[in-house]
Structure formats: structure tokens, C-alpha cells
Amino acid sequence: MSTAEDTAGGEAQAWGEVTPDAARRLLIAAVEAFAERGYHATTTRDIAGRAGMSPAALYIHYKTKEELLHRISRIGHEKALEILRTAARQEGTARERLAGAVSSFVRWHAGGRTTARVVQYELDSLGPDAREEILALRRQCDAEVRAIIEDGVAAGEFDVLDVKGTTLAVLSLCIDVARWFNVDGPWTPDEVGALYADLVLRMVGDGGAAARR
Amino acid sequence: MSTAEDTAGGEAQAWGEVTPDAARRLLIAAVEAFAERGYHATTTRDIAGRAGMSPAALYIHYKTKEELLHRISRIGHEKALEILRTAARQEGTARERLAGAVSSFVRWHAGGRTTARVVQYELDSLGPDAREEILALRRQCDAEVRAIIEDGVAAGEFDVLDVKGTTLAVLSLCIDVARWFNVDGPWTPDEVGALYADLVLRMVGDGGAAARR
């Protein structure tokens, strides 16, 4: 647990699919800058500077500054969806799958906070077409979590008043980790993941959650 | 319930303390613009235009664009703190006070989403001094919620593993409402408030939460 995933350098390895090298360096620089200052407050000169290049070099690899955000958003959302999907398709009870999904999703938001911040909070800076594409991925994330909760209700494991609302609340809780989590704070990503898995099981009325610990 | 509080016009009445009239109109225009596009993507010309004034008029009432954000942030946080404080000092069990605090705090974030968005998500755009001042108010919000939870644990009403972490999660859940809540969506602020109060009682291990409904 908590391998390279939770260091800034480790975050970089998630971008391995981006080539060539210069394009990847620019992308990583953009992620850091967007996370620190926000999309609109970040200049193309800042991004290029962090990547050790001149401002013009950015435009050899990306058409516009927005394309950078779009690429980051899509790769990030695909990663998030993959995490939830993997957890949802695991063997086991709904209780186990929900706990696994929440703890790994939270670990990603806490450990890869830089990336997650951009992915979750800079969506509105995209143009309408790009935003719609990303929103489709987001709806798929929602569907994965909802499916687990519905399974649990059907199996009599969970006791939920409003499946749609509870799904939203669970995702909301996980996503907001990216806003407040601080690497220098009192918790490791693993600890927050475990705490949140417990809280979420309580939210879905899994009677054993409190008793088991 | 859900009176003027949940319309854009109704939100405006919260700024009654700001005088003179022109300064208040500018402030309300700024809240709307910041909420829609974010602080950095909003221009002073846009703010002045929404208030029906020339760009220069802004600088008669405010020294800089950042001062506008600072004022909005402070007034908004004071309002949020007042809501939590009122709920915390109510008569009743910890269970009742926590439910009341969450439902009214959530109602504020959902109904006054425009304001809440600026207050909760544009903090990083403030300078260091202003940010520190706002963070102090935020810590007081945290303390109010934590006190209720500690009361409940002491009284044997709640069963909580980690008071600090649970407090953070409760506040995080409420605050994130400002990000996703949509006035045209399927829920009213009251409905979300009630749902969230139930979810939070479950999170703190209030055994009766599920059974009672």
C-alpha cells in the first residue's frame, strides 16, 4: 500500500501513455500549475517554464492551453473510472465491493491530489464539447457506484432511503477529499481511505459496520 | 420553508448590511460573476456591467478586485458560522442538534449556491493575509460541529471511531453540495437537507437513524 502513488513524482508515472517525452513533461507541468493556481490563473509561460522550455514549445505539442486541460481531464477521468470499475467487478459481497471502491477511490484523490484537483474542479473551464465528453465519463462513475449500492439493497445487506441521493453523497464525499487533503496533514491516504470506507458503509445502513471494529 | 432563500433574488437580501446601494449592487454582481466563471475568469468590466455601471465606478467603492472577493468571503463565512452556531446552541439532544445543524447548513449551500460556491471554492484566490483571516472563521465552523459530535459521544448517543476525521467528513459532505447542487435538478434544498441529516446521523453511529424512518 501507499507506494509511489502518493508522491508528486509518483503521480507522474500515471502519464506514461503520453508521448513524446516533451509532450509529457509539458502535461505534468500543466497539472502542477493548474492544481496550484487554477486554470485561468496559470499562464502558458508558467507551464513552459516548469517544463524547462520556451513558451512557444507548448504549441508544437498542443493546439491551445485548453487542449492541455482537456487531455488531463480525460486521462484523469478514465483513471478514476477504471478504479471504480475494478472495485465494482471484484468478487465478494456488496459490502466488500463498496468498501473497496471507496477506499481506493479516496486513496487516489488523496495521494494524487494534484491531479485529482484539476480533474474534479477545473471542469467548468473546458468548452461545451469537451465538457460534455467528460461529463459522460462522470456519469459512468456514478453508475458503477450506484450498481454496487443497488446490489446491496437487493441482497438485503444495505438499508438505503434514496439510492440516487446516497450514491451522489458517497461520490461527493470521496471527490471533496481532493479539496481538503493535505500531504503534510495528520493522515496518510490509506488512513483516510479506511476511515471513509467505514463511514460510507454506515451511510448505506450496513448494520455491521460499527460493530465489526 | 424554502422561502426567498432559494432564489437568486432572495440571496441578495443577505447583503443588506452592505452600503451604500451602489456598493451592494457591485458586490452582488461580483458574487454572480465569480460563481459562474470563477474569480480569475471574471473581469472588472463584467462586474461593473452587471451592476449597470462603468468599469471605473468599481474603484470608487473597492480598492481592488480582490477586495470584492475578500468582502464576499468574510460575509459569507460569517453567515455560515452563524448558521452552525445557532444550530449548536439549540436545546435538545446531540442527535437533534447535529441533524438541525446539517440540514440548515446544507440548505444554505443548496439554496444560496451562488454565494456558497464563491465562499467555499475561491479561497485560494485571496492573498495570504485575507486567506488566513477566512481560515480562522473556517476553524470556528469546524469547532462547532466537532463540539456537537463530542457531546453525542460523551452522552453515549453516537458511536464514532475518529471524531476529528468524522467532523471533517461531515463538513466536507455539506460543503460539496455547493459544487453539484442544481436548482433545476430533482431535489429542493429542503429535501437534500433532510437526506443529508439522515446520512450524517448514520455516519456518527446513531443507531436509531435508519430505524426511525
Added chain:
DNA sequence: TGCCGCACTAAGCGCTCGCTCACCTTCGGC
């Protein structure tokens, strides 16, 4: 060796930004 193509840079274009300044109205007090 000579040359091409590509990754990259220095310089800078056109534009819009936050903010200022000289000037104009309105109006209560004497």
C-alpha cells in the same frame, strides 16, 4: 559530406486585463 526535416527558440503581434485620471453631474447647506 551535404542536405532535409523536425524540435525548439527569440521576438513580438494583437488584444484585453486591472486600474487611473481628467472631467462631469447632482445636491444639501448657507
Added chain:
DNA sequence: GCCGAAGGTGAGCGAGCGCTTAGTGCGGCA
């Protein structure tokens, strides 16, 4: 009826923005 303060405007400054373009250095191939 005149005056100064308060609150407003139109024009525009300097700076910095996203992005472009002409030119440079260099690895790979005949």
C-alpha cells in the same frame, strides 16, 4: 445662487496574456 463634496463617466495607460512566425541547431540518411 453659489460652492464643495460625493459619486459617476469616457478614454486610455502599462503590463501581461495566448498565440504566431521567422529562423536556428542538430540527428539521420544518401
